[in-house]
Amino acid sequence: MWDYSETVKEHFFNPRNAGAVADANAIGEVGSLSCGDALRLTLKVDPATDTILEAGFQTFGCGSAIASSSALTEMIKGMSVDEALNVSNQDIADFLEGLPPEKMHCSVMGREALQAAVANYRGEVWKDDHEEGALVCKCFAVDAVMIEDTIRANGLSTVEEVTNYTKAGGGCSACHEPIEEILTKVLAEQGKTFDPTAAPPPPAGKPKLGNLARIRRIENAIEAIRPNLQRDHGDVELVDIDGKNVFVNMTGACSGCQMASTTLEGIQQRIVEDLGEFVRVLPAQAMQTAAASAD
Amino acid sequence: MTQATSGIYLDNNATTMVDPAVVEAMLPYFTEQFGNPSSMHQFGDRVGRALKTARQQVQALLGAELDSEIVFTSCGTESDSTAILSALKAQPERREIITTVVEHPAVLSLCEHLEKEGCTVHYLKVDKKGRIDMQQYLDALSNKVAIVSVMWANNETGTLFPVEEMAELARSAGVMFHTDAVQAVGKVPIDLKRTAIDMLSLSGHKLHAPKGIGVLYLRRGTRFRPLLRGGHQERGRRAGTENSASIVALGKACELALAHMDEEKTQVRKLRDRLEQGILQTVPNCFVTGDPSNRLPNTCNIAFEYIEGEAILLLLNKLGIAASSGSACTSGSLEPSHVMRAMDIPFTAAHGTTRFSLSRYNTVEEIDRVIEAVPPIVAQLRRLSPYWDAAANAPVEEPEAAFQPAYA
Numbered sequence A: 001m002w003d004y005s006e007t008v009k010e011h012f013f014n015p016r017n018a019g020a021v022a023d024a025n026a027i028g029e030v031g032s033l034s035c036g037d038a039l040r041l042t043l044k045v046d047p048a049t050d051t052i053l054e055a056g057f058q059t060f061g062c063g064s065a066i067a068s069s070s071a072l073t074e075m076i077k078g079m080s081v082d083e084a085l086n087v088s089n090q091d092i093a094d095f096l097e098g099l100p101p102e103k104m105h106c107s108v109m110g111r112e113a114l115q116a117a118v119a120n121y122r123g124e125v126w127k128d129d130h131e132e133g134a135l136v137c138k139c140f141a142v143d144a145v146m147i148e149d150t151i152r153a154n155g156l157s158t159v160e161e162v163t164n165y166t167k168a169g170g171g172c173s174a175c176h177e178p179i180e181e182i183l184t185k186v187l188a189e190q191g192k193t194f195d196p197t198a199a200p201p202p203p204a205g206k207p208k209l210g211n212l213a214r215i216r217r218i219e220n221a222i223e224a225i226r227p228n229l230q231r232d233h234g235d236v237e238l239v240d241i242d243g244k245n246v247f248v249n250m251t252g253a254c255s256g257c258q259m260a261s262t263t264l265e266g267i268q269q270r271i272v273e274d275l276g277e278f279v280r281v282l283p284a285q286a287m288q289t290a291a292a293s294a295d
Numbered sequence B: 001m002t003q004a005t006s007g008i009y010l011d012n013n014a015t016t017m018v019d020p021a022v023v024e025a026m027l028p029y030f031t032e033q034f035g036n037p038s039s040m041h042q043f044g045d046r047v048g049r050a051l052k053t054a055r056q057q058v059q060a061l062l063g064a065e066l067d068s069e070i071v072f073t074s075c076g077t078e079s080d081s082t083a084i085l086s087a088l089k090a091q092p093e094r095r096e097i098i099t100t101v102v103e104h105p106a107v108l109s110l111c112e113h114l115e116k117e118g119c120t121v122h123y124l125k126v127d128k129k130g131r132i133d134m135q136q137y138l139d140a141l142s143n144k145v146a147i148v149s150v151m152w153a154n155n156e157t158g159t160l161f162p163v164e165e166m167a168e169l170a171r172s173a174g175v176m177f178h179t180d181a182v183q184a185v186g187k188v189p190i191d192l193k194r195t196a197i198d199m200l201s202l203s204g205h206k207l208h209a210p211k212g213i214g215v216l217y218l219r220r221g222t223r224f225r226p227l228l229r230g231g232h233q234e235r236g237r238r239a240g241t242e243n244s245a246s247i248v249a250l251g252k253a254c255e256l257a258l259a260h261m262d263e264e265k266t267q268v269r270k271l272r273d274r275l276e277q278g279i280l281q282t283v284p285n286c287f288v289t290g291d292p293s294n295r296l297p298n299t300c301n302i303a304f305e306y307i308e309g310e311a312i313l314l315l316l317n318k319l320g321i322a323a324s325s326g327s328a329c330t331s332g333s334l335e336p337s338h339v340m341r342a343m344d345i346p347f348t349a350a351h352g353t354t355r356f357s358l359s360r361y362n363t364v365e366e367i368d369r370v371i372e373a374v375p376p377i378v379a380q381l382r383r384l385s386p387y388w389d390a391a392a393n394a395p396v397e398e399p400e401a402a403f404q405p406a407y408a
């Protein structure tokens, strides 16, 4: 059973503005019959002021499609046509106090109907450029078509990259198998094979830093963090850099502080972000051990 | 969603109420009868005896020749997977499977996965009433086929498939035959010893036993490879300490199902027909899907044209009536039920399909309340539908032409 908000239920059980507006001068018809939703939006717009005087909907669709239609008509009544065009899918979902991820397409349909109706009012032809695929990532409501298009457009080849570009797979990670399947399919079209163990290629356009530049970046990152630590009467200094290991000394309140390891993580994150590569930040005491275990 | 505490439950193909006698039978196996049936002491022995009784109760309902042909599993899905994967593992030279387009995902998803691993799957098509194309079946049978898996009854429409005849054909072609009988067991009489069926799946929660218990019937002599290896439980065919409370429950439920079998084709069928006639007579533009002359006695699936199933369910639920739908929206997928699409039901009707599935616990009063509730709900949703002419109370003329939205 869907977890519908009270507002969704309210608008479904008591839809506002149901039916067609009698003398409408803006009509938008959109939908995807295969997915079970279709919507006709009828508006009466005052040609002198471009204000939407009346709005009505007819919807073939599920509970949230009906609720989204009802919400949309409530929201845009009294708006100018231009204001109405600024209503986003998220605005519709927010008005309804949220929609389940599987149901976000219902709010998309409302917005598209509005665009179609405005185009009709202005004597233009509205072209839908949005294709919808099966929902893959439920955490962030990302569908298969969106993932495929993003892989093609950006030449992606790993699940990690797909997550970085689309957010898909960044939540519970249960959809990594379907993402791998999509990668396999798209890469096969390009004559490549999907390699699940491949490391993501280095970010394009970021040439590898020279040694000196790299050290400066690390120094700068640490400098940027110091004021924060000093506020808590601590400090940090760079001791050495050995490949991927960055050794630092925690001083003042930071040395022996319970939070030292958390602080190290924070410093590490900062350096990784600034540097665009992975490094490990270690306390200087670890230099011996690191050297001993190096192969 | 506000849950009706005492509602009208017409969703028995999804799951059933556990019979109070079944609950009573299983309860001691959570408390004093906690032993491990494999153990060499009285605690284990008492449970072991109870499992033996349960196995015989299942055997009786299925008409199996031997009680050793009953293998307890964790659910219908596990039984389906075990059967199909076993056939492939036991006959590595055979890489083809025959099944139908209208199977439950327990079989379909597995087959789609096996295709990725290099198997060839023949999906038998169905006609507008959901009946299998037997010529296609005969053409697909060959010595390359590892297993035929065809459901006994379809969960959405209740349509029955000629599995006994199909099993004979498979046997004469030297091919193993499995049937997913999850929806059929307990609703129609079954006598496996007189058939050529090699394997059969059933699931406890569809016949008034708890969820999470199933059976794979495995005809003696059928070549088999277990899904789970480990201990010697179930004669090594399904390792893992037995779910004794649920096995006892399933045994009891099978005994009750056998005792009530006649009621299914008399009382339950009568109620189902009353519901169906009541709705068809009062609601315009609706029709029964599947094969009405050859289906489970408890199932009725009606397509209400020009409205959507989830909306119907939400309004029914408000009145405390539980049913289910083949619409895309109820499953969160973008497509209406694969069963409705396979029968070539138009989208405008497929999305409005509503399944009412009864059990021996339903009463005539309940059915009459549903007959009263449905027409206003359908009318209410049609008033919102762009395909419906509210003034004429009929579909707009040539609905699919009159309303042609820009498709996404």
Ligand SMILES: Cc1ncc(COP(=O)(O)O)c(C=O)c1O
Pocket (backbone or CB within 6 Å): B013, B014, B074, B075, B076, B077, B078, B104, B106, B151, B153, B154, B155, B180, B182, B183, B203, B204, B205, B212, B214
């Ligand atoms: C035909 C069919 N097969 C298999 C299953 C799966 O059974 P279980 O839920 O016990 O895994 C079901 C239940 O939904 C079913 O209807």
